[in-house]
Amino acid sequence: MTNLVLVSAPPHPDATLQRTAAQADERVLRLVREERPHFEIDGSTLRAYGSYLGLELWSAENAFGSQCLMAVERSKNLFSEAGCAPPPADLFIDVSSWGDAFDGHPGEGIIRFFLRGATVDAYIYFLPGAD
């Protein structure tokens, strides 16, 4: 097993979100419990990274020793995307402008959020030719 980077991400993220001191409110805790119960996320480990294009980014640890990354669409009261990965796997999630209840993409495409310790990098990918 290797801990080398699997994803050859672009050299510069479109945004880097710093960890904040925000505490998880009841809505986020409820989403963790109800939207992805099988992840078995420990709510006491939730950490916030602020918002980007309408998505709140949170990370947490789960019962299986993995880190999890979640993109919360608060106005719709749901996770647009969430994923967990045990070390040494890279942990990233793709939020698409199709199928993930996400309207904040500046065009059509995906945003790849990449957890990098105390920050989350965001990379925007556009679908060519889309309006």
Add this chain to the structure above:
Amino acid sequence: MERRPPPSDAERELNELRARAYGPDPDIGSDPAALARLVELEAAHVADRAPRPRREFRAPPAADASQTAPPVTADPAAHQVVPPGVSMDEAPTVTSSINSWRSLWRRATVTRSRRISFIAAIVVGALLGYAVTEVLGPHPDETLHPTATAAKDRVIQLMAAIGVDGDLSTLRGFERYRDVEPWSVVDAEGRRCLMALDLGRTTGPPSPEGWPRGILNAQCVPPGTELFVDLGVWPAFNDAYTEGLPDGTIIRFRLREDAVHVFLYPAPEAD
């Protein structure tokens, strides 16, 4: 006061690349072409500045090297460890190798400029290795090749059920991995899609051999974007592909040009 000639194009290029490699915000690790060019220019730079050797360097014969090597007690690697049954006469190659490296180090670091160039070459080499690894990626646990399958009609049904409007001429199935069959397709919008189909042969109601029961996960991305699909191993579910894997494990599928790479990341064992 001696005036320095204006820098040549190569020197300017070298300085720019050095700034990208060693500057405050290095970004050259993600640009293999620039890294390769930096290595090339560094090598040329060192060659230009190094004094021309008067005669060809030849390493001394191994036996001589073992006799002339200074005793080094701080470096445990320098101690010869001779396996039982092997005489000391059979072991001088190790010392010779160490002497060669010491000689190389001395020659490479004898002046400040050489030290800088030598260290720069090491840094560039490390960056180049990292960049190559990043571009090529770590070695997958499995590589799944395209395969002919009779279940295309079923896959088309499943694909339509999740709203993927695939161009059927691009639909490809790949070899199975743990009861999972990856399929790729390009949809009507030009998105590349990867779908993990559940063959479910070991649990659940029986299905005809090779007849997928459903889609476990799917992802579509714009062209030019690396495409991954993760499958998790969760105790709340009883998917066939999870058999024997610790809870919390993920299986990552990555679509490449003519194959699907599989990376298995087992969850750490619980205490």
